Structures are given as structure tokens and as C-alpha cells.
Amino acid sequence: MNEADYKKVLTDYIDKRLNISEEEKEIIASSYTLKSFQKKEHIFSQGKPCSIETFVVKGTLRLYHVDNKGQEHVLLFAFPEWWVGDMASFNTGEPSSLNLQVLEETIALVIDPTEKEVLLKKVPKLERLFRLMIQKNLSVLQKRFLLTISANASYRYLELIERSPGIEQLVPQHQIASYLGIHPESLSRMKKQLLK
Amino acid sequence: MNEADYKKVLTDYIDKRLNISEEEKEIIASSYTLKSFQKKEHIFSQGKPCSIETFVVKGTLRLYHVDNKGQEHVLLFAFPEWWVGDMASFNTGEPSSLNLQVLEETIALVIDPTEKEVLLKKVPKLERLFRLMIQKNLSVLQKRFLLTISANASYRYLELIERSPGIEQLVPQHQIASYLGIHPESLSRMKKQLLK
DNA sequence: CGAAAATTTGACATGACTCAACTGGAGTGG
DNA sequence: CCACTCCAGTTGAGTCATGTCAAATTTTCG
Numbered sequence: 133m134n135e136a137d138y139k140k141v142l143t144d145y146i147d148k149r150l151n152i153s154e155e156e157k158e159i160i161a162s163s164y165t166l167k168s169f170q171k172k173e174h175i176f177s178q179g180k181p182c183s184i185e186t187f188v189v190k191g192t193l194r195l196y197h198v199d200n201k202g203q204e205h206v207l208l209f210a211f212p213e214w215w216v217g218d219m220a221s222f223n224t225g226e227p228s229s230l231n232l233q234v235l236e237e238t239i240a241l242v243i244d245p246t247e248k249e250v251l252l253k254k255v256p257k258l259e260r261l262f263r264l265m266i267q268k269n270l271s272v273l274q275k276r277f278l279l280t281i282s283a284n285a286s287y288r289y290l291e292l293i294e295r296s297p298g299i300e301q302l303v304p305q306h307q308i309a310s311y312l313g314i315h316p317e318s319l320s321r322m323k324k325q326l327l328k
Numbered sequence: 329m330n331e332a333d334y335k336k337v338l339t340d341y342i343d344k345r346l347n348i349s350e351e352e353k354e355i356i357a358s359s360y361t362l363k364s365f366q367k368k369e370h371i372f373s374q375g376k377p378c379s380i381e382t383f384v385v386k387g388t389l390r391l392y393h394v395d396n397k398g399q400e401h402v403l404l405f406a407f408p409e410w411w412v413g414d415m416a417s418f419n420t421g422e423p424s425s426l427n428l429q430v431l432e433e434t435i436a437l438v439i440d441p442t443e444k445e446v447l448l449k450k451v452p453k454l455e456r457l458f459r460l461m462i463q464k465n466l467s468v469l470q471k472r473f474l475l476t477i478s479a480n481a482s483y484r485y486l487e488l489i490e491r492s493p494g495i496e497q498l499v500p501q502h503q504i505a506s507y508l509g510i511h512p513e514s515l516s517r518m519k520k521q522l523l524k
Numbered sequence: 525c526g527a528a529a530a531t532t533t534g535a536c537a538t539g540a541c542t543c544a545a546c547t548g549g550a551g552t553g554g
Numbered sequence: 555c556c557a558c559t560c561c562a563g564t565t566g567a568g569t570c571a572t573g574t575c576a577a578a579t580t581t582t583c584g
Contacts, residue, residue, distance in 0.1 A: 199478040207470065220467040223460075229471075252456075259455035260448075263462065264419075270466045271416040274403065275425075277473050281509035282395040284539070306562065313477035318540055320564055480571070502530065514572055516532055525584105532579070539572085547564070554557085 135166050138189045142241050145213055149261060156255050163251040164241035175232040182228040183244045185217035191238025192302055196231050206311040209303060215265055285314045286322050331362050334385050338437050341409055345457060352451050359447040360437035371428040378424035379440045381413035387434025388498055392427050402507040405499060411461055481510045482518050
């Protein structure tokens, strides 16, 4: 696949949701920059402003936070056709509280806040796309939050592997523990328990 | 205050963030319906589609979910100048998983999905307002989620009363416990501990 | 005033954490 | 190709925060 093919993934994605003209497709395609990232690389990090919003074309990422005790907490794993960034930081310029790390070699389309403003001016319909996207993210997080405070860790674990089958092949176990909000030792013990 | 005054609260709120014309203010004001709600009343409930998005002008509300064990979990308390609804349900028509209940007599401006679509067609800039609003909500929830899985209940309690001083006068203690994700007995004991 | 609801207290159970030791596999360099 | 290291995962023992259930007390409100 070449650059144009990768950008077509994005414009197709948008077209499916919004119906955009050929001209708009070109504006969009030229507003985003194609980047590839190596395994373990950090695309942005906690403490610095996040001036990148990415649309994942290929690969796997994790978005996580390190708390003041030094514990990592995975907010999400990202896959192709996902938008990932730290919106709060991206929009305000304040330091990010999140880290975005590559788990599997990734190809993504990226944009910075200034370019995004320009793009939104040129193609205002995209406001709607981004609204719907964030709305989706919010519903998902809401659901996860409620699950986290209402169900125990084994229930959350089973829910995760049902919702994302194959995740255990893609992501090391201690990161799954971190996603579930528990320690690796606890997840290990829990899995043993579940085998009965 | 009369109806026009209440609607002015909304148009002022929007004007502060977007700069809208007098004409647009009128369109907005006429798209929303003024409603008042009594203490304990449910504005929408779990299991039924939520066809209401509210802008609180006066009063206090709580948005909560009841899980399959019958436990209530408070997602948020809402105060004047907040938007409250169940976006997932509002936009798709699927049954809501949330309940919105009045804690203190409330006056709010409400809109249904069809009216909102019409309004957004007439005043497309509002797409941006709603995007920013949801974005804010998402950042807040993200932060809360991370706090919930990284800090213990007493830390979360202290954070809450610092962030919302006076909340203990407005909201019964068992609902604060529910907001914190713990049981009322635990909160009671915790507070006793903290007095040292 | 009296009933119902909210809060507190007690006794005990349990899920998850902590810290430390051990195991096993993947990769590296001699 | 082996020895070595490093990291992920497992296991063990003890602790702690919070849950559970039941009873006592206080507050709220009709």
C-alpha cells in the first residue's frame, strides 16, 4: 500500500459516516500526515502537551497514565480505524496526563491542533464527525466506568475477552491487568481460579 | 424570573463560548422548552429511550445507573449551566441505561432529538459547542476513572469535597457513597477514621 | 407524634494488594 | 550452542480496604 491508499482508508471511513465530495476528500487527505511508528515507541507522553491526534490505519497502541505512585493504568488499546489522542491537552495545550505507546508496528495519519482548526474551517461538516466520535468514546468510557465500580475483577476480565477476543495474543498479560485496574499477580491468580 | 429570563441564561452561556447573532439567539431560545421538575421526580429512566437533553438553569440533579444486582451508581451530580442526558440513547434511540432524578426543585431547558437535529441544521455552529461540551465531559470522566482505579476511597472522598465544597449539604451521604463507588456503611466508617 | 429512611456500629468475610521468592522463556554474547 | 541475563508470569504468606448482614440509633417528614 502507498500513501494514497492509506489516506483512502481515512476518507472512506469518513465518507461512510458523512457523505463527502471528492474535493472534500482531497482537502482531508492533504491535511493529514502519514507516519509510521516502531514497536515500543512513544507517540506522545505525559507531562508534555499532546499536539497530535492520530487515526490508526494499521497496528496496535496503548494509551495509559502513570499515577503518582508510579503505577501504570491502561485507558485503552487502540486498533485500526480508531482515533487516539489526549483531547484535553490537544485542545488547550496543557500538559498531557497520558502516554501513547506502540505495541505493534503502526501506521497512522496524524494532525496537529492548528492544522485541525484549518481543516475544520474548510470542511465544517467534520465538526459533526468529531462530535459523533467523541460521543461514542464517552459512551464507551461511561460503560466501562460503571462496570469497573459495579463488577469484580474476574467479571471484568471475562467481559474483556468476550468483547475483544484475541486480545490476549496481542497484548502482554500485565498490560491486561493494568487495563482491568488490578495487579498482574491478581490477574494470574484469578485466571487459575477461573480454570475450574 | 420569567421564561425569557431563563432562556437568556442559555443564550448567554452559548454566546460566551461561540459568539452568536441575535437572530441565532432567537432560534435557539425557541427550540428549547422550559420545564420545571419536582424533587424526587425522574426526568428519564433506565430501560426506556431517553428523548431528552437538558440544560439545567436552576436546581440539582443526579444521573445514576442501577446494575443487575440492584445497586445504584451515581455517575454525576448536575448543577446550573450543566448539560445532562444520555447521549447514547438520545442519539440512537436505544434504551437508556441511566436515570436522571431531581434532588432539588429544578428548572431546565429541554430538547428532543428531532428538534435538536433541526436546530443544528439551522445553526450549524452549535455542532462545535456540543463537541466542546462533550469533550469536556469526556476529559472529566477520564480523570475520574483514573482516580477511581488508582486511589482508595478516602482519597477520592477528600478529592470530591475539595472539588465540590458544600456537596455534603446538598446531597445525602448514601448518594455520595454511591458516587464514590463504595457502600454507605464504608463511607460512614471512613469519615469517622478521617476525624483523627 | 409516629413511621420510614438515613446513618452508625458491630462482627465477620473476602477480594485484591504487597513483598518476596521462584519458574520459565526469549534474546544476547561468548 | 551453551551460559547468562532479563523480563513476564506464577506462587506463597500475610495484610488491609471494603463488602456483607444484622441490629441499634438518629434524622426526616408527613
